Amino acid sequence: MSKVADQSPRWSAIESSTAVQFASKRRSAVEFGCAAALSVRSSSSPHSRFSYSARRNTEAKAVFAFESEQxxxxxxxIEQQKKIVADRFDGQGWEVPKLLAHLDTAEDFYFDAMAQIHMDDWSKGRVALVGDAGYCASPLSGQGADLSLVGAYILAGELAAAGGDHTIAFARYRAEMLPMVRACQNIAEGVGKWYAPPSNSMIRMRNLNVRLLPYLPWRGLIGGAP
Ligand SMILES: Cc1cc2nc3c(=O)[nH]c(=O)nc-3n(C[C@H](O)[C@H](O)[C@H](O)COP(=O)(O)OP(=O)(O)OC[C@H]3O[C@@H](n4cnc5c(N)ncnc54)[C@H](O)[C@@H]3O)c2cc1C
Structure with a gap:
């Protein structure tokens, strides 16, 4: 997962060469909202969600997610991004003020849109994209790491099987990966409304569903990776 700390000049080097390499490919980003960092304990107000997790009771990570226009x-x-988060969650209850107070000193602050990447093709010439660069499903899918690892595995296998012909390998890589990519991206499209519900009644319904989940007949469908 890329962090804000990675957004040094190194970023622009790869970004611009990727942009040049794929300039003729259609690439679109589908945005769902915005997010910063990670979670487990959670609370919500309409259109937003804030949560934190504690690792070995020594280190807490917080996530602030909210629905927004682009x-x-x-x-x-980074300071501008921290201000966006602070402004959006200003005046909220629960542990939010305490967590916001750490924004100024957070060294691993991460801010990005919840977005997917859809491309007509994942390769050009001898260069192929793997993972988020080519087919990001967004954190809402919970499948991004799987997609990256499976994509790299399939690409490597197809390159070996094609005996050095990268055009054959790239075409097979895409054909094999596409169903999994589509399935993972579809998961995210359905999850957005429940991640940051637009009203208090939907928050209550979401929370009730989560509590009942272990007892529901379709519990096996949740979290089942394609
Ligand atoms: C908040 C959040 C929660 C998530 N939760 C989950 C989850 O629960 N389950 C899940 O499966 N996925 C989750 N994901 C998604 C998952 O992290 C990504 O899909 C996955 O990390 C993508 O892997 P990748 O290798 O394609 O890209 P990345 O992990 O982003 O790796 C790209 C690497 O390239 C490096 N890089 C960038 N530019 C340059 C450069 N110019 N020079 C050298 N190096 C460069 C970056 O530093 C980075 O290390 C989450 C993502 C976020 C943001």
Whole structure:
């Protein structure tokens, strides 16, 4: 997972060469909202969600997610991003004020849109994209790591099987991966509304569903990776 700390000039080197390499490919980002960091204990108000997890009771990670229009911000300007989060959650109850107080000192702050990447093709010439670069499903799918690992495995296998002909390997890689990519991206499309529900009644329904989940007949469908 890329962190804000990675957004040094190194980023622009790969970003611009990727942009040049794939300039003729259609690439679209489908945005769901915005997020920063990670979770387990959670609480919600309409259109937003805040949660934290504690590792070995020594280190807490917090996530602040909110529904929004497409935001206009500088992805290198961390202070601006922290201000967006602080403004959005200003005045909220629960542990939020305490967690927001750590924004200024957080070294692993991460801020990004919940977005998917859809591309007509994942390769050009001798270069192929793997994982989020080619087919990000967004954190809402919970399948991004699987997609990256399976994608790398299949690509490596097809390159070996094609005996050095990368055009054959790239075509087979896409054909094999596409159903899994589509299935994982579909998961995220259904999850967004429940992640940051738009009303208090939907929050209550979401929370009730989560509590009842172990007892529901379709519990096996949840979390089942394609
Ligand atoms: C908040 C959040 C929660 C998530 N939760 C889950 C989850 O529960 N389950 C799940 O499966 N997935 C989850 N994901 C998604 C998952 O993290 C990603 O899908 C996965 O990490 C993508 O792997 P990748 O190798 O394609 O890209 P990345 O993990 O982003 O790896 C790309 C690497 O390239 C490096 N890089 C970038 N530019 C340069 C450069 N110019 N030079 C050198 N190196 C460079 C970056 O530093 C990074 O290390 C989550 C993501 C987020 C943001």
């Amino acid at each position: 935001l206009d911000y500088d992805y290198r300007d």
